[in-house]
Amino acid sequence: MAYTVIDKPNLYFNTKLYTGTGSSLANTGVGFQSDLTWIKGRSGATEHVLTDSVRGVTKELSANDNGAEETVAQGLTAFGSDGFTVGTDGSYNTSSATYASWNFKAGGTASSNTDGSITSSVSANTTSGFSIVSYTGTGLAATVGHGLGVAPKMIIVKMRSGASAWYVYHASNTTAPETDFLQLQGTNATADAATIWNDTAPTATVFSLGTSTGLNASGSTNIAYCFADTSMSKMGSYTGNGNADGTFVYTGFKPAFVMIKRTDGLSSWRIWDNKRNPHNVLTTSLNANESNADYTDSSVYIDFLSNGVKFRNTSDNVSGGTYIYMAVASEPFTTSTTNGSIPATAR
DSSP: OOOOOOSOGGGTEEEEEEEOOSSOEEEEOSSSOOSEEEEEESSSOOOEEEEETTTOTTEEEETTSOOOOEEOTTSEEEEETTEEEEOSOHHHHOTTOEEEEEEEOOOSSOEEEOSSSBOEEEEEETTTTEEEEEEEOOSSOEEEEOOOSSOOSEEEEEESSSOOOEEEEETTSSSSGGGEEEETTOOOOOEEOHHHHTTOOOOSSEEEEOSOHHHHOTTOEEEEEEEOOOSSEEEEEEEOOOSSSOOEEEOSEEEEEEEEEESSSOOOOEEEETTTOOSSSBOEEEETTOOOOOEEOGGGOEEEOSSEEEEOOSTTSOTTOEEEEEEEEEEESBOOGGGTOOBOOOO
16 A cells, blocks of 8 residues: 655654653653653663553553553643643653653544444544554453554554553564464563454454453453554564674664564563664663663664664574564655655665
């Protein structure tokens, strides 16, 4: 499928770095009003904390554990037109501590979606290919509308009302991805269970749920983050070559954010971005499943190129290992013809 080239991906995704003050702090310069803000402390061990506009401010989920949603009065307290405000909670704003925030624009105020057997509340951005979906479980096999108009390539689901894993669908996870799942808070390899996605691939309108209480318990409240392939986001896979002159992964754009996970063995969910690492080689990563601070190791270096990612390591490039990735653009490889088809430059 051909996608409209997004000349300015930073209108839909941006990484914002900041230093805590220990008092209410308005972070501006994001460039848009975020619908999902994912914050992680860089200089110390803190939770990965996610707040979105559908659940509302002060509502926290932590990517590195399976806890239920919490209300944190001094967490993320406001979404602004050009950023967000955080209170004094240590996961958001310890004095002199450094933080990374990854900000995604969906569709603003959510609306009711009746495409699935479960009515959902959806904030969708069909241009960038990202939607936030809130729904209530039934305990029975079901479908849920996602609002994207194309089948999502990655879906991350978390129960809000109780403790449960973060369940991840990825279209490049095995040859039959609808039968398998990964867990964002864990390191485990892919596993097979019909009770997660009901062994049914997502469509242009809905994704499917099995009977697992982890994401479809009767009466439970749940949130899903859905990502489609567009000119600014790409979900795919690669096979490691075990060489420091590692695998090249073509994304079709210069990345701003890349998250990877090995699927056939134990590994963390590694995250790199272009703000913590403004120049190649990228030496600093964070792991979505861990509370650890910024991690620097010569065995996990990569490059962000004008059209993809080049691995400069053996750790995330094990010979014969299979990996999935999610990448978001900072620039298109080539801009739209209305702007003269300007190619992206290398870093």
